Amino acid sequence: MTAGCPPTAEPGIAGRLAAVGRRIGLACARAGVPPGGVRFVAVSKFHGTPALAAALEAGHRHFGESRVQEAQGKWPPLLERHPGTALHLIGPLQTNKAAAAVRVFDVVHSLDRPRLAAALAAAMERTGRRPDCFVQVNTGGEPHKSGVPVAEAEALVKECVGTYGLPVVGLMCIPPYGSDPRPHFGLLRALAAEYGLRELSMGMSASFEAAVAEGATTVRVGEAVFGPRPRP
Numbered sequence: 613m614t615a616g617c618p619p620t621a622e623p624g625i626a627g628r629l630a631a632v633g634r635r636i637g638l639a640c641a642r643a644g645v646p647p648g649g650v651r652f653v654a655v656s657k658f659h660g661t662p663a664l665a666a667a668l669e670a671g672h673r674h675f676g677e678s679r680v681q682e683a684q685g686k687w688p689p690l691l692e693r694h695p696g697t698a699l700h701l702i703g704p705l706q707t708n709k710a711a712a713a714v715r716v717f718d719v720v721h722s723l724d725r726p727r728l729a730a731a732l733a734a735a736m737e738r739t740g741r742r743p744d745c746f747v748q749v750n751t752g753g754e755p756h757k758s759g760v761p762v763a764e765a766e767a768l769v770k771e772c773v774g775t776y777g778l779p780v781v782g783l784m785c786i787p788p789y790g791s792d793p794r795p796h797f798g799l800l801r802a803l804a805a806e807y808g809l810r811e812l813s814m815g816m817s818a819s820f821e822a823a824v825a826e827g828a829t830t831v832r833v834g835e836a837v838f839g840p841r842p843r844p
């Protein structure tokens with residue numbers, strides 16, 4: 613080791629939560645959004661209990677998970693110890709897991725097809741739980757990506773609300789990997805305004821400041837908080 617050059621301190625999860633929170637606050641100030649106007653979901657997928665516990669101890673209360681079974685496995689004991697914690701489903705949802713999803717999650721970000729809307733409505737009816745829903749839009753028109761095509765998004769929103777009575781609060785998108793995300797964020801904002809929806813779930817570790825500038829009301833940040841993800 614070079615003398616006089618100590619290893620940099622690993623800031624740890626609490627430090628990174630605070631740093632991302634500050635960056636969100638600055639982005640809000642630049643965008644003229646009131647402080648606290650953007651919800652910060654820490655994406656904890658593939659991370660184990662010690663990482664989750666560290667974030668909870670630091671006072672964080674919104675977490676994103678991509679898989680129903682993984683969330684069912686690791687969260688219940690933590691939720692018991694930290695009431696007021698909200699879990700967000702950000703990954704694709706199979707219709708046969710809708711009931712389980714409604715039981716464990718407080719917000720569903722990945723509603724993207726009529727059959728899933730029907731399954732979620734039935735699950736809400738059965739469980740009495742009504743997680744807020746975002747309709748996920750495939751803004752990049754990527755063939756194998758989840759999300760409703762832009763051309764079908766309005767019809768899906770109408771069906772979710774009108775036919776199924778789902779609590780749709782807004783739209784969500786995941787821009788194509790490696791492309792400038794801002795046009796996608798701008799498109800999502802325009803679509804939400806057209807449909808009369810207020811919430812926008814957009815922006816990840818590499819793009820949350822751009823997302824706030826484009827009107828995000830929820831950002832989903834993983835690696836900037838928890839570091840590189842272990843393989844699932």
Ligand SMILES: *Cc1c(COP(=O)(O)O)cnc(C)c1O
Nearest residue numbers: 655702816817832833834835836
């Ligand atoms: C994994 C994931 C994130 C977080 O991505 P990072 O690059 O780690 O911030 C956000 N949104 C969705 C839908 C994800 O699957």
